[in-house]
Amino acid sequence: MPSSKPPTGSDNPGSDDPGRPGKPVPPDAPELIWLRPERTGRGPRPAHSRDSIAAAAIGIADTEGLDAVSMRRVAAALGAGTMSLYNYVPKKEHLLDLMLDATAAEYRLPPEPSGDVRADLTDLAHAQLAIFRRHPWLPALVLARPSIGPNALRYTDHFLAVTAPTGLGGGARMEAMALFNGFVCQFAQYEQTAAAGAKWQAELVGYLTQAAMSGDYPNLAQAFATSGSPADPDQTFDRTLHRVILAILTP
Amino acid sequence: MPSSKPPTGSDNPGSDDPGRPGKPVPPDAPELIWLRPERTGRGPRPAHSRDSIAAAAIGIADTEGLDAVSMRRVAAALGAGTMSLYNYVPKKEHLLDLMLDATAAEYRLPPEPSGDVRADLTDLAHAQLAIFRRHPWLPALVLARPSIGPNALRYTDHFLAVTAPTGLGGGARMEAMALFNGFVCQFAQYEQTAAAGAKWQAELVGYLTQAAMSGDYPNLAQAFATSGSPADPDQTFDRTLHRVILAILTP
């Protein structure tokens, strides 16, 4: 068979070959971007890297919010044409995956656990919260699409190492990590919405007090009365984190 | 001036009146939809209600996913023109608020707590999970925009009633509720993405095993080896829920 290159199955030289001319992505290209090689070695050298693309997108998201991150905006920030971006990122979702994993690269993880599980987990939670606070758009994105790039895997590996002394099995420690990450992420997300909604906070308070006084929600009214001052966010975080770690470590 | 209708501004014969003619919403209309009256009593009777609008939107989301919920689609489902919907819902966000609160109406809460805090919280979590499972799009929406409509307030009130015997203060019980809801919601969300990604699950497994075998993530590899069978989702839920309740109730 002299056919120099059958792109997919049945090169059959004498008949119809659906999808041969212009389809380098038959349908077997992996959906997961981490399974696609960044570069195949053939053709001209790409002008950009996944890292630079992610950095550009993160820059836009940090300064103008996640909604401002569009394919056109990112491409323009890179000095590229809009559609050129699709050579690197088959769908916008994958751009978000790149952004997510790029933030996971910000962890400065110690080479190995200290042996004090509580302390290590507390440090890890604070590192995570710091990253979330640095990128206000990040919590929403993490909650919406849990993605596992290489850097996220490094984080996972570290968590597993930290919790190894507990004696829990692999599955149990994965569940623990989900609980742990979920808490930190939701806390950061709450902080974000609270900060963004500072303008409407007055409205909200009015609405809630009105609801409390309506008599329809007696326990809410009582809780309002019982609750003290607004409480420092960091204290609340540490207090609840302590409970979460306790829940994880309790056999 | 024979002009039969001054469309905007300054026909007023006596003085300047900023924003009278064509601005029924000067800028003091509340952003919170729950603070806007559903009906003012003046003019023709509206053809739709917030409930029917929410029901229509939920119907679309249940069958075609949240992305299919557009203003046009919902209006069409109601048999209305697209822009008519904006008389009921000033922005799309508010449509989502209506959907959220409509799902909170699905709770069948007991008139008052049984006195067994653990049992009540377990029941509540199961009710919540059932609602989440009934509306696959719901977890993502709850995580993205925590909104507090009348039905959500009823839920909150019930939670506060259930946790009253713990002796914790109002603020502490609110924090506990956030932790509790957050866990259930994230669990449901995880189930959803796992179900939706069943098609790519093979890819993911391949990626993870490849990562585990690469040697870069030794603890991940070991956890893979240590973990047993995939585990039943309901069992995992109950097990972790137990831990969360424990975290809440531990003084």
Add this chain to the structure above:
DNA sequence: CGCTTCTACGTACGCTGTACCTAGAGAAGG
């Protein structure tokens, strides 16, 4: 040198949220 495969990017389509405007329905005030 071809051949092939890659990159770059312009054009175009269908869809989105929603600003704005025009009619007309119906309650409130004289």
Add this chain to the structure above:
DNA sequence: CCTTCTCTAGGTACAGCGTACGTAGAAGCG
């Protein structure tokens, strides 16, 4: 009663989105 004013219904239009598709040219391989 009639007038007036506010409300609802809905069409048109616009900017922006993700991305399918096609073309032109550069770089590696045989």
